[in-house]
Amino acid sequence: MSTNGVHRRNGSMKGTGSQNNQPRPVAHFEIDHDLPDRSRVDGNGNGNDHGTDPDSLDHSSDSSNAAASSHNHIGMTSRRPNMSRKASSPMAPTFMVSAPGKVIVFGEHAVVHGKAALAAAISLRSYLLVTTLSKSHRTVTLNFRDLGLSHTWDIDTLPWSVFHHPSKKKFYYDLVTDLDPELVEAIQPHVDIVSKHLPEDQRKIHIRSASSFLYLFLSLGSPQSPGAIYTLRSTIPTGAGLGSSASVCVCLSAALLLQIRTLAGPHPDQPPEEAETQIERINRWAFVGEMCIHGNPSGVDNTVASGGKAVIFKRPDYLKPPVVIPVPQFPELPLLLVDTRQSRSTMTEVAKVGELKKAHPVVTESILNAIDQVTCSAQRLLETPDFVGDSDETLAHFGTLIRINHGFLVSLGVSHPRLERIRELVDYADMGWTKLTGAGGGGCAMTLLRPDVKPEVVRDLEQKLETEGFTKYETTLGGHGIGVLYPAVLRSGSDEEGGIEIDQQSFENAEGTEGIERLVGVGYNEQREGWKFWKRATH
Ligand SMILES: Nc1ncnc2c1ncn2[C@@H]1O[C@H](COP(=O)(O)OP(=O)(O)OP(=O)(O)O)[C@@H](O)[C@H]1O
Numbered sequence: 001m002s003t004n005g006v007h008r009r010n011g012s013m014k015g016t017g018s019q020n021n022q023p024r025p026v027a028h029f030e031i032d033h034d035l036p037d038r039s040r041v042d043g044n045g046n047g048n049d050h051g052t053d054p055d056s057l058d059h060s061s062d063s064s065n066a067a068a069s070s071h072n073h074i075g076m077t078s079r080r081p082n083m084s085r086k087a088s089s090p091m092a093p094t095f096m097v098s099a100p101g102k103v104i105v106f107g108e109h110a111v112v113h114g115k116a117a118l119a120a121a122i123s124l125r126s127y128l129l130v131t132t133l134s135k136s137h138r139t140v141t142l143n144f145r146d147l148g149l150s151h152t153w154d155i156d157t158l159p160w161s162v163f164h165h166p167s168k169k170k171f172y173y174d175l176v177t178d179l180d181p182e183l184v185e186a187i188q189p190h191v192d193i194v195s196k197h198l199p200e201d202q203r204k205i206h207i208r209s210a211s212s213f214l215y216l217f218l219s220l221g222s223p224q225s226p227g228a229i230y231t232l233r234s235t236i237p238t239g240a241g242l243g244s245s246a247s248v249c250v251c252l253s254a255a256l257l258l259q260i261r262t263l264a265g266p267h268p269d270q271p272p273e274e275a276e277t278q279i280e281r282i283n284r285w286a287f288v289g290e291m292c293i294h295g296n297p298s299g300v301d302n303t304v305a306s307g308g309k310a311v312i313f314k315r316p317d318y319l320k321p322p323v324v325i326p327v328p329q330f331p332e333l334p335l336l337l338v339d340t341r342q343s344r345s346t347m348t349e350v351a352k353v354g355e356l357k358k359a360h361p362v363v364t365e366s367i368l369n370a371i372d373q374v375t376c377s378a379q380r381l382l383e384t385p386d387f388v389g390d391s392d393e394t395l396a397h398f399g400t401l402i403r404i405n406h407g408f409l410v411s412l413g414v415s416h417p418r419l420e421r422i423r424e425l426v427d428y429a430d431m432g433w434t435k436l437t438g439a440g441g442g443g444c445a446m447t448l449l450r451p452d453v454k455p456e457v458v459r460d461l462e463q464k465l466e467t468e469g470f471t472k473y474e475t476t477l478g479g480h481g482i483g484v485l486y487p488a489v490l491r492s493g494s495d496e497e498g499g500i501e502i503d504q505q506s507f508e509n510a511e512g513t514e515g516i517e518r519l520v521g522v523g524y525n526e527q528r529e530g531w532k533f534w535k536r537a538t539h
Protein backbone atom coordinates (compact mmCIF):
# COMPACT_ATOMS: atom_id res chain seq x y z
CA MET A 1 0.00 0.00 0.00
CA SER A 2 1.46 3.35 -0.85
CA THR A 3 0.26 6.88 -0.27
CA ASN A 4 2.26 9.91 -1.39
CA GLY A 5 5.31 7.76 -1.84
CA VAL A 6 5.20 6.38 1.69
CA HIS A 7 4.33 2.84 2.58
CA ARG A 8 1.88 1.95 5.28
CA ARG A 9 3.36 -0.74 7.39
CA ASN A 10 1.13 -3.14 9.17
CA GLY A 11 3.39 -5.02 11.48
CA SER A 12 4.17 -8.04 9.34
CA MET A 13 7.51 -8.83 7.77
CA LYS A 14 8.02 -6.64 4.79
CA GLY A 15 10.60 -6.00 2.08
CA THR A 16 12.19 -2.61 2.06
CA GLY A 17 11.35 -1.89 -1.54
CA SER A 18 13.52 -2.19 -4.60
CA GLN A 19 15.82 0.36 -6.14
CA ASN A 20 16.77 0.84 -9.73
CA ASN A 21 20.04 -0.89 -10.53
CA GLN A 22 20.77 -1.42 -6.86
CA PRO A 23 21.27 -4.72 -5.12
CA ARG A 24 18.07 -5.75 -3.42
CA PRO A 25 18.02 -5.12 0.30
CA VAL A 26 16.96 -8.07 2.40
CA ALA A 27 13.51 -8.22 3.82
CA HIS A 28 13.34 -7.01 7.35
CA PHE A 29 10.85 -7.25 10.13
CA GLU A 30 9.75 -5.03 12.87
CA ILE A 31 10.84 -5.81 16.38
CA ASP A 32 10.60 -2.78 18.54
CA HIS A 33 11.35 0.86 18.17
CA ASP A 34 13.77 0.90 21.10
CA LEU A 35 17.36 0.48 20.16
CA PRO A 36 19.04 -2.27 22.12
CA ASP A 37 21.24 -1.21 25.00
CA ARG A 38 24.72 -1.80 23.69
CA SER A 39 26.66 -0.57 26.67
CA ARG A 40 28.11 -4.03 27.16
CA VAL A 41 29.55 -4.24 23.68
CA ASP A 42 33.23 -4.97 23.38
CA GLY A 43 35.28 -1.98 22.34
CA ASN A 44 37.06 -3.48 19.38
CA GLY A 45 34.88 -1.73 16.86
CA ASN A 46 34.23 -5.02 15.09
CA GLY A 47 30.76 -5.58 16.26
CA ASN A 48 31.53 -8.40 18.68
CA ASP A 49 28.68 -8.32 21.10
CA HIS A 50 29.70 -9.73 24.42
CA GLY A 51 26.39 -8.79 25.89
CA THR A 52 23.31 -10.94 25.86
CA ASP A 53 20.73 -8.58 24.50
CA PRO A 54 18.61 -10.71 22.18
CA ASP A 55 17.67 -7.69 20.12
CA SER A 56 21.24 -7.15 19.12
CA LEU A 57 21.95 -7.01 15.41
CA ASP A 58 24.78 -9.32 14.54
CA HIS A 59 26.05 -8.14 11.17
CA SER A 60 28.95 -10.53 11.07
CA SER A 61 26.92 -13.68 10.66
CA ASP A 62 24.28 -15.01 8.36
CA SER A 63 21.36 -12.77 7.70
CA SER A 64 19.45 -14.58 5.04
CA ASN A 65 15.86 -14.04 4.12
CA ALA A 66 15.20 -17.45 5.58
CA ALA A 67 16.41 -16.18 8.92
CA ALA A 68 14.25 -13.14 8.55
CA SER A 69 11.21 -15.10 7.55
CA SER A 70 11.45 -17.22 10.65
CA HIS A 71 10.83 -14.02 12.53
CA ASN A 72 7.66 -13.35 10.71
CA HIS A 73 6.01 -15.54 13.30
CA ILE A 74 7.39 -13.57 16.20
CA GLY A 75 5.32 -10.57 15.40
CA MET A 76 6.17 -6.98 16.10
CA THR A 77 5.95 -6.47 19.81
CA SER A 78 8.26 -8.93 21.53
CA ARG A 79 11.16 -7.25 23.23
CA ARG A 80 12.58 -10.46 24.74
CA PRO A 81 12.08 -13.12 22.10
CA ASN A 82 13.46 -16.65 22.36
CA MET A 83 17.14 -17.36 21.90
CA SER A 84 16.69 -18.99 18.50
CA ARG A 85 16.49 -15.43 17.23
CA LYS A 86 19.99 -14.81 18.42
CA ALA A 87 21.18 -17.91 16.64
CA SER A 88 19.52 -16.89 13.38
CA SER A 89 21.25 -13.49 13.51
CA PRO A 90 18.62 -11.28 11.94
CA MET A 91 19.53 -8.53 9.55
CA ALA A 92 19.58 -4.97 10.72
CA PRO A 93 16.43 -3.21 9.59
CA THR A 94 16.58 -0.17 7.37
CA PHE A 95 17.09 2.79 9.66
CA MET A 96 17.54 6.53 9.44
CA VAL A 97 19.63 9.09 11.29
CA SER A 98 19.36 12.86 11.08
CA ALA A 99 21.47 15.83 12.18
CA PRO A 100 20.94 19.60 11.97
CA GLY A 101 22.87 22.38 10.32
CA LYS A 102 24.01 25.37 12.35
CA VAL A 103 24.46 29.09 12.43
CA ILE A 104 27.48 30.62 14.08
CA VAL A 105 26.12 33.60 15.98
CA PHE A 106 29.55 34.82 17.13
CA GLY A 107 33.15 33.76 16.73
CA GLU A 108 33.66 32.01 13.35
CA HIS A 109 37.33 31.91 12.29
CA ALA A 110 38.46 33.06 15.73
CA VAL A 111 37.29 29.65 16.98
CA VAL A 112 39.82 27.93 14.68
CA HIS A 113 42.51 29.81 16.65
CA GLY A 114 41.35 28.70 20.07
CA LYS A 115 38.87 31.51 20.83
CA ALA A 116 35.26 31.07 21.90
CA ALA A 117 32.29 30.83 19.52
CA LEU A 118 28.54 30.78 20.10
CA ALA A 119 26.62 28.57 17.68
CA ALA A 120 23.11 27.14 17.46
CA ALA A 121 21.45 24.27 15.63
CA ILE A 122 18.91 25.14 12.93
CA SER A 123 15.81 23.29 11.81
CA LEU A 124 17.28 22.47 8.38
CA ARG A 125 18.71 18.96 8.60
CA SER A 126 20.42 16.07 6.79
CA TYR A 127 18.81 12.62 6.69
CA LEU A 128 20.73 9.40 6.08
CA LEU A 129 18.89 6.18 5.29
CA VAL A 130 20.91 3.00 5.86
CA THR A 131 19.70 -0.04 3.94
CA THR A 132 21.48 -3.25 4.86
CA LEU A 133 22.01 -5.75 2.04
CA SER A 134 21.80 -9.51 2.15
CA LYS A 135 24.97 -11.38 2.95
CA SER A 136 25.72 -12.22 -0.68
CA HIS A 137 26.12 -8.53 -1.53
CA ARG A 138 29.61 -7.55 -0.40
CA THR A 139 29.35 -3.92 -1.44
CA VAL A 140 28.85 -0.51 0.11
CA THR A 141 27.15 2.21 -1.88
CA LEU A 142 27.31 5.92 -1.19
CA ASN A 143 24.18 7.45 -2.63
CA PHE A 144 24.44 11.19 -1.90
CA ARG A 145 21.46 12.53 -3.78
CA ASP A 146 22.08 16.27 -3.36
CA LEU A 147 25.45 15.95 -5.05
CA GLY A 148 24.42 13.37 -7.65
CA LEU A 149 27.09 11.12 -6.16
CA SER A 150 26.55 7.40 -6.39
CA HIS A 151 29.49 5.05 -5.99
CA THR A 152 29.78 1.42 -4.99
CA TRP A 153 32.87 -0.17 -3.48
CA ASP A 154 33.59 -3.83 -3.07
CA ILE A 155 34.04 -4.31 0.69
CA ASP A 156 36.61 -7.08 0.28
CA THR A 157 38.94 -4.92 -1.82
CA LEU A 158 39.16 -2.02 0.65
CA PRO A 159 42.46 -1.48 2.51
CA TRP A 160 41.42 -3.10 5.79
CA SER A 161 44.89 -4.39 6.61
CA VAL A 162 46.28 -0.83 6.70
CA PHE A 163 43.45 0.54 8.88
CA HIS A 164 43.46 -2.50 11.17
CA HIS A 165 47.21 -2.75 11.62
CA PRO A 166 47.87 -2.71 15.40
CA SER A 167 49.88 0.52 15.06
CA LYS A 168 46.94 2.22 13.33
CA LYS A 169 43.76 0.70 14.72
CA LYS A 170 41.52 3.19 16.49
CA PHE A 171 38.60 2.31 18.72
CA TYR A 172 35.13 3.73 18.64
CA TYR A 173 35.76 5.76 21.81
CA ASP A 174 39.16 7.18 20.73
CA LEU A 175 39.83 10.88 20.33
CA VAL A 176 41.38 11.34 16.90
CA THR A 177 42.83 14.80 16.40
CA ASP A 178 44.70 14.31 13.12
CA LEU A 179 44.25 12.37 9.92
CA ASP A 180 46.90 9.69 9.53
CA PRO A 181 48.74 10.38 6.23
CA GLU A 182 49.26 6.64 5.62
CA LEU A 183 45.55 5.96 6.02
CA VAL A 184 44.73 8.88 3.72
CA GLU A 185 47.16 7.40 1.18
CA ALA A 186 45.60 3.95 1.53
CA ILE A 187 42.12 5.19 0.61
CA GLN A 188 43.39 7.35 -2.25
CA PRO A 189 43.10 4.75 -5.04
CA HIS A 190 39.52 4.03 -3.89
CA VAL A 191 38.66 7.73 -3.86
CA ASP A 192 40.36 8.44 -7.18
CA ILE A 193 37.91 6.24 -9.08
CA VAL A 194 34.88 8.25 -7.94
CA SER A 195 32.92 10.32 -10.51
CA LYS A 196 35.69 10.25 -13.10
CA HIS A 197 33.29 11.61 -15.72
CA LEU A 198 32.74 14.94 -13.95
CA PRO A 199 34.58 18.26 -14.43
CA GLU A 200 37.26 18.77 -11.78
CA ASP A 201 35.41 21.36 -9.64
CA GLN A 202 32.33 19.15 -9.27
CA ARG A 203 34.43 16.05 -8.82
CA LYS A 204 36.30 17.70 -5.95
CA ILE A 205 33.03 17.91 -4.02
CA HIS A 206 32.35 14.21 -4.59
CA ILE A 207 35.91 13.29 -3.66
CA ARG A 208 35.64 15.10 -0.31
CA SER A 209 32.43 13.31 0.62
CA ALA A 210 33.79 9.95 -0.52
CA SER A 211 37.06 10.41 1.43
CA SER A 212 35.16 11.29 4.53
CA PHE A 213 32.94 8.21 4.20
CA LEU A 214 35.75 5.78 3.43
CA TYR A 215 37.97 7.03 6.25
CA LEU A 216 35.11 6.56 8.73
CA PHE A 217 33.91 3.26 7.25
CA LEU A 218 37.39 1.75 7.37
CA SER A 219 38.06 3.13 10.86
CA LEU A 220 34.81 1.91 12.39
CA GLY A 221 33.86 -1.06 10.23
CA SER A 222 35.53 -4.38 9.57
CA PRO A 223 35.96 -6.76 6.64
CA GLN A 224 32.86 -8.51 8.04
CA SER A 225 30.74 -5.35 7.86
CA PRO A 226 27.48 -6.02 6.07
CA GLY A 227 26.89 -4.64 2.61
CA ALA A 228 24.81 -1.48 2.78
CA ILE A 229 23.48 1.50 0.87
CA TYR A 230 23.94 4.88 2.55
CA THR A 231 21.43 7.29 1.01
CA LEU A 232 21.69 10.90 2.04
CA ARG A 233 19.38 13.83 1.45
CA SER A 234 19.69 17.20 3.08
CA THR A 235 17.48 20.25 3.44
CA ILE A 236 20.60 22.32 4.26
CA PRO A 237 21.91 24.23 1.25
CA THR A 238 25.52 23.36 0.41
CA GLY A 239 28.24 25.97 0.30
CA ALA A 240 26.09 28.36 2.34
CA GLY A 241 27.99 28.31 5.63
CA LEU A 242 25.17 26.48 7.37
CA GLY A 243 27.23 23.45 8.35
CA SER A 244 25.96 21.01 5.76
CA SER A 245 29.18 19.00 5.72
CA ALA A 246 29.20 18.69 9.51
CA SER A 247 25.64 17.44 9.58
CA VAL A 248 26.52 14.84 6.89
CA CYS A 249 29.57 13.74 8.92
CA VAL A 250 27.51 13.46 12.11
CA CYS A 251 24.97 11.28 10.27
CA LEU A 252 27.73 9.03 8.90
CA SER A 253 29.44 8.73 12.25
CA ALA A 254 26.21 7.91 14.10
CA ALA A 255 25.11 5.39 11.46
CA LEU A 256 28.43 3.55 11.49
CA LEU A 257 28.60 3.53 15.31
CA LEU A 258 25.04 2.20 15.42
CA GLN A 259 25.93 -0.51 12.92
CA ILE A 260 28.79 -1.75 15.10
CA ARG A 261 26.46 -1.55 18.10
CA THR A 262 28.53 0.73 20.26
CA LEU A 263 25.91 3.32 21.12
CA ALA A 264 23.46 3.14 24.01
CA GLY A 265 20.02 4.56 23.46
CA PRO A 266 18.72 7.05 22.77
CA HIS A 267 15.98 6.42 25.32
CA PRO A 268 13.56 9.08 26.55
CA ASP A 269 14.62 8.32 30.14
CA GLN A 270 18.34 7.96 29.44
CA PRO A 271 20.46 9.68 32.12
CA PRO A 272 21.80 12.93 30.63
CA GLU A 273 25.41 11.97 31.41
CA GLU A 274 25.03 8.73 29.46
CA ALA A 275 23.43 10.59 26.54
CA GLU A 276 26.31 13.06 26.66
CA THR A 277 28.80 10.19 26.28
CA GLN A 278 27.03 8.92 23.18
CA ILE A 279 26.91 12.43 21.68
CA GLU A 280 30.62 12.81 22.38
CA ARG A 281 31.44 9.50 20.67
CA ILE A 282 29.44 10.45 17.59
CA ASN A 283 31.00 13.91 17.62
CA ARG A 284 34.57 12.63 17.79
CA TRP A 285 34.23 10.58 14.62
CA ALA A 286 32.21 13.30 12.89
CA PHE A 287 35.19 15.56 13.52
CA VAL A 288 37.40 13.05 11.70
CA GLY A 289 34.98 13.18 8.75
CA GLU A 290 35.11 17.00 8.86
CA MET A 291 38.91 16.90 8.78
CA CYS A 292 38.68 14.90 5.53
CA ILE A 293 36.43 17.62 4.08
CA HIS A 294 37.68 20.89 5.56
CA GLY A 295 41.31 20.22 6.46
CA ASN A 296 41.60 22.07 9.75
CA PRO A 297 38.15 22.55 11.28
CA SER A 298 37.64 23.76 14.83
CA GLY A 299 34.93 21.18 15.45
CA VAL A 300 32.25 23.72 16.34
CA ASP A 301 29.98 22.72 13.43
CA ASN A 302 30.01 18.99 14.18
CA THR A 303 29.60 19.69 17.91
CA VAL A 304 26.39 21.63 17.29
CA ALA A 305 25.17 19.07 14.74
CA SER A 306 25.78 16.26 17.26
CA GLY A 307 24.31 17.78 20.41
CA GLY A 308 21.91 20.35 18.97
CA LYS A 309 20.49 23.49 20.70
CA ALA A 310 23.06 26.26 21.33
CA VAL A 311 26.57 26.04 22.75
CA ILE A 312 29.59 28.09 23.66
CA PHE A 313 32.48 26.22 22.09
CA LYS A 314 36.21 26.59 22.55
CA ARG A 315 39.16 24.39 21.55
CA PRO A 316 42.26 25.92 23.08
CA ASP A 317 44.25 22.69 22.69
CA TYR A 318 43.70 20.59 19.56
CA LEU A 319 45.09 17.51 21.27
CA LYS A 320 42.30 17.63 23.85
CA PRO A 321 38.51 17.54 23.56
CA PRO A 322 36.93 20.98 23.18
CA VAL A 323 35.19 22.88 25.95
CA VAL A 324 31.46 22.79 25.22
CA ILE A 325 29.03 24.76 27.38
CA PRO A 326 25.36 24.21 26.51
CA VAL A 327 23.25 27.39 26.50
CA PRO A 328 19.70 26.13 27.05
CA GLN A 329 18.47 29.68 27.73
CA PHE A 330 19.50 30.78 24.23
CA PRO A 331 16.54 32.84 22.99
CA GLU A 332 14.47 32.26 19.87
CA LEU A 333 15.88 35.30 18.05
CA PRO A 334 13.97 36.93 15.16
CA LEU A 335 16.48 36.10 12.40
CA LEU A 336 16.58 36.60 8.67
CA LEU A 337 18.97 34.23 6.94
CA VAL A 338 19.98 35.30 3.43
CA ASP A 339 22.14 33.32 1.02
CA THR A 340 24.42 35.21 -1.37
CA ARG A 341 24.43 32.08 -3.56
CA GLN A 342 28.10 32.83 -3.98
CA SER A 343 29.76 29.48 -3.44
CA ARG A 344 33.05 29.28 -1.62
CA SER A 345 35.24 26.81 0.21
CA THR A 346 35.50 26.80 3.99
CA MET A 347 39.00 25.40 3.67
CA THR A 348 40.08 28.36 1.50
CA GLU A 349 38.56 30.97 3.83
CA VAL A 350 40.16 29.37 6.90
CA ALA A 351 43.49 29.24 5.08
CA LYS A 352 43.18 32.98 4.22
CA VAL A 353 43.00 33.87 7.91
CA GLY A 354 45.94 31.55 8.60
CA GLU A 355 47.97 33.41 5.96
CA LEU A 356 46.98 36.78 7.38
CA LYS A 357 48.09 35.63 10.82
CA LYS A 358 51.45 34.57 9.42
CA ALA A 359 51.94 37.89 7.62
CA HIS A 360 50.57 40.13 10.42
CA PRO A 361 50.71 38.09 13.62
CA VAL A 362 50.17 40.85 16.16
CA VAL A 363 47.37 42.65 14.34
CA THR A 364 45.57 39.44 13.43
CA GLU A 365 45.85 38.07 16.95
CA SER A 366 44.34 41.25 18.36
CA ILE A 367 41.38 41.00 15.94
CA LEU A 368 40.87 37.36 16.95
CA ASN A 369 41.05 38.37 20.63
CA ALA A 370 38.51 41.13 20.03
CA ILE A 371 36.15 38.57 18.43
CA ASP A 372 36.69 36.43 21.52
CA GLN A 373 35.60 39.40 23.65
CA VAL A 374 32.44 39.75 21.56
CA THR A 375 31.52 36.11 22.23
CA CYS A 376 32.37 36.47 25.94
CA SER A 377 30.15 39.56 26.18
CA ALA A 378 27.25 37.55 24.70
CA GLN A 379 27.98 34.71 27.11
CA ARG A 380 27.98 37.07 30.10
CA LEU A 381 24.63 38.49 29.01
CA LEU A 382 23.15 34.99 28.60
CA GLU A 383 24.40 34.05 32.08
CA THR A 384 22.93 37.02 33.94
CA PRO A 385 20.46 35.67 36.52
CA ASP A 386 17.57 37.84 35.32
CA PHE A 387 18.26 37.30 31.59
CA VAL A 388 15.19 37.95 29.43
CA GLY A 389 15.64 36.56 25.92
CA ASP A 390 13.15 38.70 24.06
CA SER A 391 13.59 42.09 25.73
CA ASP A 392 14.51 45.12 23.61
CA GLU A 393 17.71 45.48 25.65
CA THR A 394 18.78 41.92 24.88
CA LEU A 395 18.13 42.36 21.16
CA ALA A 396 20.02 45.67 21.09
CA HIS A 397 22.94 44.12 23.00
CA PHE A 398 23.14 41.14 20.65
CA GLY A 399 22.59 43.43 17.67
CA THR A 400 25.53 45.65 18.54
CA LEU A 401 27.74 42.59 19.05
CA ILE A 402 26.64 41.22 15.67
CA ARG A 403 27.57 44.48 13.95
CA ILE A 404 30.97 44.59 15.68
CA ASN A 405 31.69 40.93 14.92
CA HIS A 406 30.96 41.44 11.24
CA GLY A 407 33.35 44.40 11.13
CA PHE A 408 36.15 42.22 12.48
CA LEU A 409 35.39 39.50 9.92
CA VAL A 410 35.66 42.14 7.18
CA SER A 411 39.08 43.08 8.59
CA LEU A 412 40.12 39.44 8.42
CA GLY A 413 39.28 39.50 4.69
CA VAL A 414 36.53 36.87 4.71
CA SER A 415 33.56 38.98 3.61
CA HIS A 416 32.43 39.30 -0.01
CA PRO A 417 30.81 42.13 -2.02
CA ARG A 418 27.54 40.12 -2.11
CA LEU A 419 27.57 39.85 1.70
CA GLU A 420 28.25 43.57 1.94
CA ARG A 421 25.33 44.22 -0.39
CA ILE A 422 22.95 42.37 1.94
CA ARG A 423 24.28 44.34 4.90
CA GLU A 424 23.90 47.59 2.95
CA LEU A 425 20.26 46.84 2.05
CA VAL A 426 19.40 45.92 5.66
CA ASP A 427 21.22 48.96 7.08
CA TYR A 428 19.56 51.25 4.57
CA ALA A 429 16.13 50.01 5.67
CA ASP A 430 17.28 50.30 9.32
CA MET A 431 15.84 46.87 9.97
CA GLY A 432 18.44 45.29 12.19
CA TRP A 433 22.00 44.10 12.56
CA THR A 434 23.83 41.91 10.02
CA LYS A 435 26.89 39.70 9.98
CA LEU A 436 28.18 36.92 7.76
CA THR A 437 27.79 33.49 9.31
CA GLY A 438 30.07 30.51 8.73
CA ALA A 439 33.26 30.75 6.76
CA GLY A 440 32.28 33.79 4.65
CA GLY A 441 33.69 34.53 1.19
CA GLY A 442 30.06 34.11 0.10
CA GLY A 443 27.56 31.84 1.82
CA CYS A 444 24.99 33.32 4.18
CA ALA A 445 24.41 36.52 6.11
CA MET A 446 22.27 36.55 9.24
CA THR A 447 20.25 39.59 10.26
CA LEU A 448 18.83 40.05 13.73
CA LEU A 449 15.63 42.00 13.17
CA ARG A 450 14.79 45.02 15.32
CA PRO A 451 11.76 44.41 17.53
CA ASP A 452 9.79 47.34 16.11
CA VAL A 453 10.37 46.69 12.43
CA LYS A 454 7.19 46.93 10.38
CA PRO A 455 6.08 43.90 8.32
CA GLU A 456 5.84 46.00 5.15
CA VAL A 457 9.47 47.10 5.57
CA VAL A 458 10.51 43.42 5.85
CA ARG A 459 8.44 42.59 2.76
CA ASP A 460 10.02 45.43 0.82
CA LEU A 461 13.51 44.26 1.74
CA GLU A 462 12.70 40.67 0.85
CA GLN A 463 11.49 41.85 -2.54
CA LYS A 464 14.75 43.74 -3.15
CA LEU A 465 16.81 40.74 -2.07
CA GLU A 466 14.92 38.49 -4.43
CA THR A 467 15.31 40.90 -7.33
CA GLU A 468 19.07 40.92 -6.76
CA GLY A 469 19.26 37.12 -6.80
CA PHE A 470 19.57 36.42 -3.07
CA THR A 471 17.71 33.54 -1.40
CA LYS A 472 16.00 33.72 1.98
CA TYR A 473 15.79 30.71 4.32
CA GLU A 474 13.13 30.11 6.94
CA THR A 475 14.56 28.33 9.94
CA THR A 476 14.27 28.22 13.69
CA LEU A 477 17.20 28.07 16.08
CA GLY A 478 18.05 25.62 18.82
CA GLY A 479 16.63 22.29 17.62
CA HIS A 480 17.66 18.75 18.54
CA GLY A 481 21.00 17.26 17.58
CA ILE A 482 21.50 13.75 16.22
CA GLY A 483 18.33 11.68 16.04
CA VAL A 484 17.58 8.08 15.14
CA LEU A 485 14.57 6.41 13.55
CA TYR A 486 15.21 2.70 14.10
CA PRO A 487 13.74 1.01 12.16
CA ALA A 488 12.82 3.59 9.52
CA VAL A 489 9.15 3.46 10.41
CA LEU A 490 7.15 6.42 11.65
CA ARG A 491 4.67 5.54 14.32
CA SER A 492 1.53 7.60 14.36
CA GLY A 493 -0.79 7.72 17.34
CA SER A 494 -3.71 6.64 15.19
CA ASP A 495 -1.96 3.68 13.63
CA GLU A 496 -1.63 1.15 16.42
CA GLU A 497 -0.68 -1.74 14.23
CA GLY A 498 2.39 -0.41 12.62
CA GLY A 499 3.40 2.80 10.99
CA ILE A 500 4.69 4.44 7.88
CA GLU A 501 7.76 2.84 6.45
CA ILE A 502 10.41 5.00 4.80
CA ASP A 503 12.14 2.97 2.15
CA GLN A 504 14.85 3.68 -0.34
CA GLN A 505 12.46 4.46 -3.17
CA SER A 506 10.19 6.85 -1.29
CA PHE A 507 13.21 8.63 0.21
CA GLU A 508 14.86 9.08 -3.18
CA ASN A 509 11.62 10.28 -4.74
CA ALA A 510 10.60 12.83 -2.08
CA GLU A 511 10.46 16.26 -3.70
CA GLY A 512 12.40 19.16 -2.24
CA THR A 513 12.62 20.19 1.39
CA GLU A 514 8.88 19.92 1.88
CA GLY A 515 8.72 16.43 0.38
CA ILE A 516 11.62 15.20 2.51
CA GLU A 517 10.22 16.72 5.69
CA ARG A 518 6.77 15.31 5.00
CA LEU A 519 8.23 11.86 4.41
CA VAL A 520 10.47 11.79 7.48
CA GLY A 521 7.80 13.34 9.68
CA VAL A 522 9.24 16.72 10.63
CA GLY A 523 8.32 20.32 9.99
CA TYR A 524 4.95 20.80 8.38
CA ASN A 525 2.38 18.35 9.75
CA GLU A 526 4.89 17.12 12.33
CA GLN A 527 4.76 13.41 13.01
CA ARG A 528 7.94 12.67 14.87
CA GLU A 529 6.84 9.51 16.65
CA GLY A 530 9.56 6.95 16.39
CA TRP A 531 12.39 9.49 16.22
CA LYS A 532 14.61 9.53 19.28
CA PHE A 533 17.29 12.06 20.17
CA TRP A 534 20.24 11.99 22.52
CA LYS A 535 19.89 15.10 24.67
CA ARG A 536 22.82 16.98 26.15
CA ALA A 537 23.19 17.38 29.89
CA THR A 538 22.58 21.08 30.58
CA HIS A 539 24.22 21.60 33.94
N1 LIG B 1 24.23 17.44 1.22
C1 LIG B 1 25.46 16.93 1.12
N2 LIG B 1 25.64 15.66 0.73
C2 LIG B 1 26.88 15.14 0.64
N3 LIG B 1 28.02 15.81 0.91
C3 LIG B 1 27.89 17.08 1.30
C4 LIG B 1 26.62 17.71 1.43
N4 LIG B 1 26.81 18.98 1.85
C5 LIG B 1 28.14 19.13 1.96
N5 LIG B 1 28.80 18.02 1.63
C6 LIG B 1 30.26 17.82 1.57
O1 LIG B 1 30.86 18.85 2.33
C7 LIG B 1 31.71 19.66 1.52
C8 LIG B 1 31.65 21.09 2.01
O2 LIG B 1 30.32 21.52 1.95
P1 LIG B 1 29.92 23.05 2.05
O3 LIG B 1 30.77 23.84 1.10
O4 LIG B 1 28.45 23.12 1.91
O5 LIG B 1 30.39 23.44 3.47
P2 LIG B 1 29.58 23.78 4.75
O6 LIG B 1 29.86 22.71 5.71
O7 LIG B 1 28.14 24.06 4.47
O8 LIG B 1 30.23 25.16 5.13
P3 LIG B 1 30.52 25.78 6.55
O9 LIG B 1 31.59 24.90 7.10
O10 LIG B 1 31.02 27.16 6.26
O11 LIG B 1 29.27 25.75 7.31
C9 LIG B 1 31.21 19.44 0.10
O12 LIG B 1 32.27 19.65 -0.81
C10 LIG B 1 30.76 17.99 0.15
O13 LIG B 1 31.88 17.14 -0.02
Ligand SMILES: C[C@@](O)(CCO)CC(=O)[O-]
Pocket (backbone or CB within 6 Å): 104, 107, 108, 109, 110, 111, 112, 241, 243, 296, 297, 298, 299, 300, 301, 346, 350, 438, 439, 440
Ligand atom coordinates in the same frame (compact mmCIF):
# COMPACT_ATOMS: atom_id res chain seq x y z
C1 LIG C 1 35.07 29.33 9.62
C2 LIG C 1 34.75 28.33 10.73
O1 LIG C 1 35.08 28.96 11.97
C3 LIG C 1 33.29 28.01 10.80
C4 LIG C 1 32.71 27.30 9.62
O2 LIG C 1 31.35 27.01 9.83
C5 LIG C 1 35.61 27.11 10.52
C6 LIG C 1 35.63 26.19 11.71
O3 LIG C 1 35.30 26.57 12.84
O4 LIG C 1 36.06 25.03 11.52
